[in-house]
Amino acid sequence: MSGHAAMDPGGALAVLREHRASGDVVITSMGSAREWMAMGPLDPLDFVFVPSSMGQAPSLALGIALAQPRRRVFACNGDGSMLMNLGALVTISAQSPRNLVLIVFDNGVYEVTGAQPTPGSALGRPDRRGVDFAEIARACGWPSVFYFDELDEWRDAASEAIASPGPVFIALDVAPVPGAVGPKSPGPTVERARKFSEALRQTNR
């Protein structure tokens, strides 16, 4: 959980890149957006949620998953973002889209604003016990919930985890990136929105 981060976030995200199939949507936000863009060219079905309304990536993913139920939708969220919209876990489990995979990259801090601890991290709490996102997801009724704090474990289990009955919740304990800055928008937002929607509609399954 928050406070004993283990994985390099880029390495953790690279596992998703390995398992992402043609036609899958990948939504990234905040730190995951920065790391995802650094890994190479964007796919037409990548949605870099920058600028965003912080915390709304899972909700955006839910809408896509409901509109196109035969397409797999990945949403990459930070722990600070998750805390900002925890109710989304309840909303999503109520809709129970089988095609949605939510991955929370838990580094315990608001990384892009200078690594201040979140209220959910061990460092942000008097008892030094971080909030357990996987337990929250279970309590919200997600059918498939996973937690990994070692890159090798995540890499070995990713295929099975992602293919579990959805919606799937995966919490990854990752290390903050020292001195990290916020992601830069990869282009004009309106144009990107239009192209992303076109890609979704043209390849609707």
Next chain:
Amino acid sequence: MFSGEQVAALFADLGVTHVVTVPDSTIGKWGDAIARASDMHLVRVCREGEAWAVAAGLHFGGARPLVLIQCTGLFESGDSLRNVLHDWKLPIFSVIGYRSFLNQETLPGDTCLVFSEPVLDAWKIEYKLIRSESQIGTIREHYRACLAAGKPGAVLIAEGNA
């Protein structure tokens, strides 16, 4: 003002595929009829900010969503609404309950009357005020006009109770 059946029929006629909502005591009564409608889905969210993001995802995927919330939820929606309607310029239409407009018996001095319309103006959302059942055609016309223009829009539904 309107029955659930009237609203469900209107939304269906407009081609709405998903109604993303947080209820209040007026618009909440429409939910069952909307949920019963074929070819239309009711998506209950936990807070109004979520509603805009869910609607955005639905729109991206080719659906035609509508956001159904109270004006208090409009106030709560701020950053998400800004992101969806102005950063991404998505033409999401909303139906917003206007608390205490018809009377203030439950909440005398309700500040919803002070802020609802200025907030819509501030967010640059063109809206129509629906004061009576006879204006159901106004909703239809405004929705279609916004759809044709590819821009967001809203209607404020006058309510009497909190």
